[in-house]
Amino acid sequence: MTAKIERVAAIRWIQAQMADYGLTMEELKAAGCFEPPPPQPPPPPAPPAVVCYRNAEGLTWDGEGEMPSWLKRAVNAGQSVGFYRVG
Template identity: 30%
Template sequence: MDQRKRDSIVAYLRRRMAEVGIGLDDVAAAIAQDEIRQTAARYRSATGQTWSGDGEMPQWLKQALSAGQSLEHFAVDGMVSRREAATRRKTDWREDPFAGTPLATVHPSYGHAR
């Protein structure tokens, strides 16, 4: 983005903020609140729904777990507890009876890589 276009956007944003009474402190507080909310999430769905792990488990996560998905699957990067990581079952793909067969590949039309 060139400097002139950037300056134009900044001027537009300042003008709109002044029209509705939003100050720079308001913007900074909103950004900080968003960062706090994002770091508090321990589990996240593919659609962006989150859960901190406190309180009652949300319906989207209950449904996924009852369908056979693991809780670790939804863990936000680095947020899996040591207890959960220790109980995670290790998979030995050398024992996979379907390795090297067409059943081991994913069809590209499903949106997954081979």
């Protein structure tokens, strides 16, 4: 079925339901049938990232994705990544 045919079928079904139950447009409006739907609740917050590496300035990295520039600079200067490991 095309979208246009489905739409026509849906309208006819609604009209039939209104006739079967004796509903009027005014009753449907009063019941809030034409109000916009309520907004969806926001998604729950993401869990905090687990800190795996931290430097003396408090900059952190969770070990996921690309290594941050502060840690790259330290490694390039000869420091081991393990030096910054937390825990």
